């Protein structure tokens with residue numbers, strides 16, 4: 001049985017009932033099939049794919065074209081999940097007009113349900129314009145990886161009263177200009193708790209503690225499929241690297257020993273054809 005499509009009203013209802021929302025990143029079709037099967041509510045095709053899939057040091061090299069191709073693959077694998085396409089660096093900062101056009105590309109070419117962008121007060125006008133175009137927007141506050149250089153690295157945010165107060169103000173403003181949900185990354189639980197209590201839209205945590213309306217993890221981190229660094233907020237639920245490495249080692253070993261391929265991996269040929277071929281080869 002397939003579940004009903006996850007919609008904004010469905011997510012609002014979950015918040016109202018204090019039922020936790022599950023959210024996970026995903027970058028390709030086979031993983032999307034599994035996340036759909038697991039019933040993950042929200043799937044984010046994040047620009048973190050720059051690091052997890054493409055091996056860059058950060059998210060800045062990621063382009064709109066990459067996000068469109070990957071988001072489309074994710075939506076094909078997870079038709080009933082609420083799929084969010086992440087707006088990459090420079091796709092929305094230049095002007096609200098460019099932001100609307102690029103957000104529209106994710107809707108039109110990748111069939112996503114929503115887009116996400118980083119920033120608070122400075123992005124309020126842009127969020128308003130995208131929402132006015134009929135495109136749902138998730139806001140993203142706290143550790144915003146596209147401004148790592150300005151933040152001084154991948155560092156937790158909102159740890160002073162003043163910094164926390166600014167994030168709380170930003171969250172209220174994002175909601176006021178029409179954001180359908182807010183993502184809080186790497187901030188203290190006490191701050192996230194205040195925001196979640198004040199906001200009418202679902203607030204999702206990645207490294208923002210237990211008091212939010214839902215949780216997000218980077219799928220490669222939680223699977224043990226990425227270990228260049230492991231943020232404090234990550235819990236590893238599997239060791240996929242270990243499973244894959246064991247298979248690769250065994251394959252290499254069997255190739256070198258001539259154990260693979262076996263008879264069952266080879267195509268048959270009728271005996272008379274083999275003997276005819278043998279005669280032909282004798283010329």
Ligand SMILES: Nc1nc(=O)c2c([nH]1)NC[C@@H]1CN(c3ccc(C(=O)N[C@@H](CCC(=O)O)C(=O)O)cc3)CN21
Nearest residue numbers: 048051052145154155156218221226229230231232233
């Ligand atoms: N694989 C992956 N996981 C992520 O969580 C993630 C990405 N990639 N790419 C984009 C951003 C970058 N993120 C990060 C990266 C590193 C830390 C980290 O190591 N933080 C340290 C504390 C650093 C400090 O505060 O000085 C930690 O211990 O959590 C946190 C978030 C979150 N996002």
Ligand SMILES: CC(C)C(=O)C(=O)O
Nearest residue numbers: 025046047048086206
């Ligand atoms: C780190 C999360 C929140 C994100 O924006 C992404 O996966 O790109």
Ligand SMILES: [Mg+2]
Nearest residue numbers: 046047048086
């Ligand atoms: Mg992102």
